Amino acid sequence: MTDTAPAPWTFQWKELYDEVITSGLCTGCAGCVIVCPHDVIGYKHEPGEYVPFHIEEEYGLADCSHGFGNAKGKGCTECTKACPRFRSWEPEADEHLHGRTRKDDELAGIYSDILLVRASDEYTYDIGQDGGLVSAMLIWCLENDIIDGALTSGVENNPDGSPGWKALPMVATDREEVLRGSGSRYTYSANTVAFDEAKDKGLQRLGLVGMSCQTSIAPVMWHRGASKPVSRRIKLNIGLLCSKSFDDSMFDELFGVKYGLKKEDIAKMNIKGVFQIWMKNGDYHEINLKECHAWTRTGCNHCPDFAAEHADISTGGIGNVTDWTLTIVRTELGRAIIKAMIEDGAIETRPGDDDPGAIALMHRLAANSRKRWPNWASGEAAVGL
Ligand SMILES: Cc1cc2nc3c(=O)[nH]c(=O)nc-3n(C[C@H](O)[C@H](O)[C@H](O)COP(=O)(O)OP(=O)(O)OC[C@H]3O[C@@H](n4cnc5c(N)ncnc54)[C@H](O)[C@@H]3O)c2cc1C
Numbered sequence: 001m002t003d004t005a006p007a008p009w010t011f012q013w014k015e016l017y018d019e020v021i022t023s024g025l026c027t028g029c030a031g032c033v034i035v036c037p038h039d040v041i042g043y044k045h046e047p048g049e050y051v052p053f054h055i056e057e058e059y060g061l062a063d064c065s066h067g068f069g070n071a072k073g074k075g076c077t078e079c080t081k082a083c084p085r086f087r088s089w090e091p092e093a094d095e096h097l098h099g100r101t102r103k104d105d106e107l108a109g110i111y112s113d114i115l116l117v118r119a120s121d122e123y124t125y126d127i128g129q130d131g132g133l134v135s136a137m138l139i140w141c142l143e144n145d146i147i148d149g150a151l152t153s154g155v156e157n158n159p160d161g162s163p164g165w166k167a168l169p170m171v172a173t174d175r176e177e178v179l180r181g182s183g184s185r186y187t188y189s190a191n192t193v194a195f196d197e198a199k200d201k202g203l204q205r206l207g208l209v210g211m212s213c214q215t216s217i218a219p220v221m222w223h224r225g226a227s228k229p230v231s232r233r234i235k236l237n238i239g240l241l242c243s244k245s246f247d248d249s250m251f252d253e254l255f256g257v258k259y260g261l262k263k264e265d266i267a268k269m270n271i272k273g274v275f276q277i278w279m280k281n282g283d284y285h286e287i288n289l290k291e292c293h294a295w296t297r298t299g300c301n302h303c304p305d306f307a308a309e310h311a312d313i314s315t316g317g318i319g320n321v322t323d324w325t326l327t328i329v330r331t332e333l334g335r336a337i338i339k340a341m342i343e344d345g346a347i348e349t350r351p352g353d354d355d356p357g358a359i360a361l362m363h364r365l366a367a368n369s370r371k372r373w374p375n376w377a378s379g380e381a382a383v384g385l
């Protein structure tokens with residue numbers, strides 16, 4: 001070993017539990033869950049939960065039999081290798097994707113282009129949250145054999161069979177399945193959890209759609225050499241800009257009880273400075289975001305990443321040009337896909353400079369989120385503050 005060789009990665013569930021899960025840094029992204037080769041990390045995709053736990057209770061909450069009792073350095077380390085909030089996750093992800101860490105003025109992450117994009121296909125555009133880019137991209141990548149499946153978010157059905165609002169991770173392998181998940185739910189969906197289903201289906205090249213916290217999983221896994229059967233399968237990383245997600249109980253406790261809005265009657269939601277709610281009967285309501293704060297998921301309170309900064313392509317809906325997806329292209333792969341989709345006529349684009357206010361707002365919101373990162377945690381996520 002030379003002096004410059006990296007120290008062996010020895011960190012196990014105990015360190016993850018102490019430094020991330022119980023410290024408040026854990027986002028509930030489920031990266032540790034899907035990578036565990038012993039299947040001993042549980043996860044409840046339920047209101048008030050969204051946190052991993054160890055299922056072998058006999059060793060205590062903080063220990064893992066596959067790490068516990070082994071000489072230091074010899075236990076299983078997969079969970080910490082997959083965690084995008086453990087130790088120096090941010091410079092590691094930046095380094096892996098871009099060959100360098102970010103500069104002080106790159107508070108919204110490293111990127112090459114910003115565009116406004118909409119799906120050319122009218123139906124995909126109509127049911128998309130903003131410009132329908134995410135769905136159009138998944139469909140195009142599936143139909144052009146870039147990926148053979150996608151980890152997205154669907155919804156549970158209402159008792160009458162109509163689509164409800166409880167978000168559920170799902171696997172999409174064709175246009176119909178992709179479109180089933182179009183639009184945004186502002187509650188949490190750990191789309192990574194659909195990984196096992198994708199593996200069972202024999203899928204090898206996956207697109208992962210997820211809020212910022214989920215898009216850092218793959219680059220961190222790649223950088224730390226986490227389980228190859230998991231990390232190698234994730235080929236495309238599509239990010240959703242995100243300042244917070246809400247606990248599912250907000251539907252009943254705030255929208256239902258205070259405003260009389262039944263979730264089964266809600267047609268669409270969006271967040272544009274206020275919580276916008278369109279009802280199936282055509283009514284429209286706005287709810288002050290301050291009223292929603294009490295239902296912010298705990299996992300979001302320390303999240304420093306607004307702009308899905310480790311995705312290939314990050315997408316959002318801020319700005320004055322509504323119904324177009326604000327699109328931040330970050331990697332060579334992201335660039336190549338957008339270019340090919342334009343040439344194929346699958347999307348229409350406008351320069352991001354058509355909406356300078358949106359770009360300025362993205363930088364402001366990114367700085368705001370970065371301030372949430374606690375000063376007792378790894379200092380690198382505070383670059384530029
Ligand atoms: C919780 C949350 C918070 C967000 N906050 C912001 C914000 O503050 N500012 C901003 O500009 N943009 C935000 N977005 C992103 C925005 O709402 C759109 O998702 C984005 O602009 C892409 O729009 P589109 O029309 O291209 O996507 P579409 O074509 O409509 O596709 C949306 C994709 O997102 C997936 N998805 C939907 N809901 C969830 C969920 N809860 N969890 C995981 N995946 C999901 C769907 O499965 C689908 O693949 C947020 C999204 C979510 C889910």
Ligand code: SF4
Pocket residue numbers: 016020021025026027028029030031032033051052082083084085086
């Ligand atoms: S942040 Fe994600 S990977 Fe890390 S402990 Fe929480 S759920 Fe697991």
Ligand code: SF4
Pocket residue numbers: 027188211212213214242243244245299300301303304305
């Ligand atoms: S704010 Fe958004 S990106 Fe951050 S942890 Fe919450 S859901 Fe994930």
